[in-house]
Amino acid sequence: MNVDAVVFAKLSLQRALLGFVSGKVRAVVFSLEESSLDIRFYVDGDISENDVELSSCVEAEVIADYSPEYEVAAKCLRIDYPALIEDCGVWVFQRQEPPVE
Template identity: 35%
Template sequence: MNNDLRVRLLLALQSSLLGHITANIRAVTCSVSGNDITVGVVFDGEISEEDAETMEEVGSELASHFDRESVNVQCLRVDAPGPLRSKTLELWAYKRKE
């Protein structure tokens, strides 16, 4: 991934997340493969329907920043203090203090 796309993706994702981070979100990571952007949101505890819908809104907002790329948001459950590393993607946009 080139540096310009990396910076653009992280800024767009962090902007899209504003006002949508809740106490049960442990981390938000992302990656790019070709024209596909994947966002991984790691939750602590059960993922409610409202949580999933909110993250889909974040994905829609993120997609509006890109012309050719498609955005896929994955909501994953990894209860604390379980390790995050095995469930995270290449770039970190958010990580809560634990």
């Protein structure tokens, strides 16, 4: 994976997240391939239309940073606290949560 591409994706996504992270979002993680960026929003509780809309807004902001042939896709996944989020992608957001006893 190209380090510059990861840094660019991370900066793009962190900028796009400003104002679009609800209290239900536990983490935002991405994976980068040659010409695609997969963004995952891990949500605590039922995934609402608002959650999907917010992730879509972030997706649109990130798409604007890339050329048209680059594929950017965001999705919401439900993993309720205290379940661990096991994702080996690049983490750009993680909610503060109490430790699991």
